[in-house]
Amino acid sequence: GDSVTQMEGPVTLSEEAFLTINCTYTATGYPSLFWYVQYPGEGLQLLLKATKADDKGSNKGFEATYRKETTSFHLEKGSVQVSDSAVYFCALSEDNQGGKLIFGQGTELSVKP
Amino acid sequence: GAVVSQHPSWVICKSGTSVKIECRSLDFQATTMFWYRQFPKQSLMLMATSNEGSKATYEQGVEKDKFLINHASLTLSTLTVTSAHPEDSSFYICSAPTRTGGFLDEQFFGPGTRLTVL
Numbered sequence A: 001g002d003s004v005t006q007m008e009g010p011v012t013l014s015e016e017a018f019l020t021i022n023c024t025y026t027a028t029g030y031p032s033l034f035w036y037v038q039y040p041g042e043g044l045q046l047l048l049k050a051t052k053a054d055d056k057g058s059n060k061g062f063e064a065t066y067r068k069e070t071t072s073f074h075l076e077k078g079s080v081q082v083s084d085s086a087v088y089f090c091a092l093s094e095d096n097q098g099g100k101l102i103f104g105q106g107t108e109l110s111v112k113p
Numbered sequence B: 001g002a003v004v005s006q007h008p009s010w011v012i013c014k015s016g017t018s019v020k021i022e023c024r025s026l027d028f029q030a031t032t033m034f035w036y037r038q039f040p041k042q043s044l045m046l047m048a049t050s051n052e053g054s055k056a057t058y059e060q061g062v063e064k065d066k067f068l069i070n071h072a073s074l075t076l077s078t079l080t081v082t083s084a085h086p087e088d089s090s091f092y093i094c095s096a097p098t099r100t101g102g103f104l105d106e107q108f109f110g111p112g113t114r115l116t117v118l
Helices: none
Strands: A005-006 A012-015 A018-023 A022-028 A033-040 A045-050 A056-059 A062-065 A076-077 A087-093 A107-112 B002-006 B010-013 B019-025 B032-038 B043-051 B067-073 B076-081 B090-100 B103-109 B113-117
Touching: A005 A087, A012 A018, A018 A107, A022 A033, A022 A087, A045 A062, A045 B103, B002 B090, B010 B019, B010 B043, B019 B032, B019 B113, B032 B067, B032 B076, B043 B067, B076 B090, B103 B113
Parallel strands: A012 A107, B010 B113
Antiparallel strands: A005 A022, A018 A076, A033 A045, A033 A087, A045 A056, A056 A062, A062 A076, A087 A107, B002 B019, B019 B076, B032 B043, B032 B090, B067 B076, B090 B103, B090 B113
């Protein structure tokens, strides 16, 4: 079945450091790919998405490119802030009508001032 | 963006009792909602798809008699954990998608409900 694998956390960075969180997937079809963020005490929020190969999703300085050849969707940000501290989830959906999401295990990011 | 609420935000109950969790889409209608379970430091596991006007679709390994789902209206789905036991203690999250022309726009997630069974 479909699955998503993320790098394990927690990841601890200093403010203004470069961030990469790796995400790879397995899928039978051509899924849409997502990054969600969960801030402490809050619900998941969509951070960015890409619906086809070579698409780049971007939002709030974060970006990720849908790489079909490597089945990857790595999240990057050039300069993290303390306010970026959260848990980040990579996810895929095979079904753009149903909306069922398969999540990776989540990566906790802690940014120190 | 659209808002999804859950009630209660946390609940403590005794073993053997039943607990109902509500999920509401506040400013949009959702014919489908999803229920997830999240263990500490772990991913969200899809439990079931709640369908307005028909039976819920459960994922493999999820006991449908234990986790009763009712999609009462286009803005409300409920999850009832029946005869709860300590191993049911978890964080339960619902989501609802907005759609355009039948196709998914975006999933919106509720803030979650922390269930503790003593």
